[in-house]
Amino acid sequence: MTSKNPEYDFKWCPGCGDFGVRRALESAISRRIIDTEVAVENNVVVAGIGCSGNMVHLLEGDQPYGFHGIHGRSLPIAMGVKMGNPDLNVVVVAGDGDFLGIGLEHISPQAARNLNITAIVMDNGVYGLTKGQSSPTTDLGVVTSSTPFGKTEEKLHPFKMYMSLGVSFVSSTMSSQVRQMSAMMSEAMDHPGFAIVHIQSPCTEYNNTYELLKGNARKGIPGLAFDIPEDHDDSDWDAAFKLASGDGIPLGVIYRDATRPTLDQRIDEVSEKVKVKTVESLLESYAI
């Protein structure tokens, strides 16, 4: 909404990975509007706090609904939106601090419920907006403003965790690959259930990992990111877990299970089964 709202002066830093994520999300939503013939206002983007959260204000073009909530709570807010109106396409945008730090407790229950939403996680391995503190995905030993003598806790392994918690769609991509990101977001939105698109989205200011991820042949840096082999069976949990647990950053869909019922489907089943009680009938049941 930047072009329409001169008061809004938030800017991502030049080179920030989140620019690419924004372009991918804009095109995924546009494509969805065309493919499903549903209006843009049927999409809701729920954001937490951090650089990533500002996505809701920076989307250009036709505007979806946005929710810029409080730190770490984008998933439960999204649950309320989705269960309030299951016809909506609900997308969470969060950073590694928001999603894996303060908001970590909310991943497990949504995985267990198979809430039918898409979570886009922009992982830059640092708290950027507060100027460079360590995050759950910062490497052990790294010096940041809050770890002046090196980080003393081990790095969280998001893919392994998503797999263990039972997330029904786990995918991984990189902010420099806009087309792959966008396609993956579309798949995630189409996936019936809790879908996570985990994106390496480097912070050029505090944790510039572009070279580390992509590699640099000239400098002899091999690059952490690699494309998932074509023969990977993403319906095979064991194979997916192995891939998720291995070295490097696999790019592509790691795991998907489209056979599990979603939370709204389960709730529908219950409400179709129960005998609906009216206030009048309930009052009658307490009559003396």
Add this chain to the structure above:
Amino acid sequence: MKNTDFVVRFAGEGGQGVVTSAEGFAQANAQVGYYVQTFSTFPSQIRGGPVWTQTRVSTKPVRSSGDDLDVLVAFNEYAYNEHKSEVREGGVIIFDSGTFELEGIENSFGMAFDDLARSTGNARAANMVVMGALAYLVEIDQSILEQFVTKRFTRGRPNDQEIIESNIKALTLGRKEAENSGFMIGQMADAIPPEGEQVLINGNVALGLGALAAGVDVYIGYPISPATSLLIWMENNLPAPGKFVYQSTSEIESITSIIGAGFAGRKAMTATAGPGFTLMGEGIGLAWMAEIPVVVVDVQRGGPSTGLPTKTEQSDLLTALYPGHGDMQMPVIAPGTVEECFYAGYQALAWAERYQGPVVVLSEHMLAERNQNIPKPDISKLEPISRSVYTGSNGYQRYDGWELSPMPIPGNPGSYVANGSEHDGMGDTTHLGERHVQMTNRRFSKLKLLEDGTYESENTDASIVLMPWGGSKGTGLAAYEELTEQGADLGWYYTMFLSPLPPKLLEELKTKDLVIVPELNYMGQFASVLRSYGVKAEAITQYTGLPFKVRDLVSRIQEKVGTQRKESVTA
């Protein structure tokens, strides 16, 4: 002269049938037109531990659970020792001689509750043995209890008749034991049945019914005493196509998810107690900031921290008014009776929808656990309110202006950003000073839409008035009636709408020399709020985990009035 009032306390251990005896006795008497009220207190554990429940039966509406006991039913020796001092002169103690023996205690008789029950062939009928004995002591006709038993156990099962017969046998055995004891309490006057249909419910059920009557769509809650029963009630009674009721994993999840549902256009609520309410503070601020209707019920218990999870206290008022950081003030509705719980649940949703923001219902353990007969609410007279919805096209400035504006609903044109950061008309973040001024004023201006709260008043010419709040209403009213009967020149004010206070009420209070506020907390919280509005208010406090006794309140009011009079003479 016949008795018009009867108070019995059942005391024992969790799992002995203490609560079912008390509630059964209340229900049986309510069925023939007596006014009844129960009060329970129990430990925070699953089985065992000291439990007691008190039932009051009266020919008139019951204000409080009763100061003194006509009868104490002691299920074990500990219970006897703990409660014997509260039995009035001429009262009777029934003890379970199958558990312990009492020698040489004049006003008591024993009977073996379980042995007598087993002799009927129904080991679960011990509470009926007790009820039979009680009925004899106050000369309540056996047929009343038989009707109750027949109604309760006619459940369409093959062994209904067998169970009914054994229970009636148990009633008769208990009755005989009481007869043999030679004690009598005196005959209870005939019931004067209240006009109109009545329902027998507790405060949490009443709240749930009120919310349903207001059209609640979404309920999300986390178990916590004493709000758990509302979650369970909702789980059982709210499900329907298009409705969503769910147990969350924390109070943080509860509040943020109902905010999501409120944003999506639904009437959403949660209920919790003090510890959970504190966790919700940040979320409630978000609902205030982003202007999203939600209802949060805080069923108070003793605090701070884990405090007294199963005792009663009115110590969350200040937290309810200011649950979060920054400039905000919650609308707060604090029901004082079971009947008011229904209307509080109803009105809270109406308020939330009308002003587009969070509303707090401040209930209490003593209301949540109180069973009482109340007039059946006439829902045909209710007209549930829904928020003003934006129906135009895209490009709408949802937060434009200094006052309430229609709210767009996702799925319809009018996309905006609901934002916890300060925002412009579209909901995009801004830190401009003038915008913060506009938006802050806008949010506070909306409270003016909630100044329609009603209040009670009596003897308004008096310069000294009594004004309890919440669950202390009943004892406060009983004390007020007693004092005015004695000729005291005392006024009475009461409202469940604590914030915003009805403006006319506040005006009247400001003219008084003294507003006495009985409240169950240490700090005198409501009195301090009233003082901040310029009312000369003083609190009478108690923080024992139990409600006031009328007798104590009467003497403490007299004391305060006396001091006030003395001071004004000196002046």
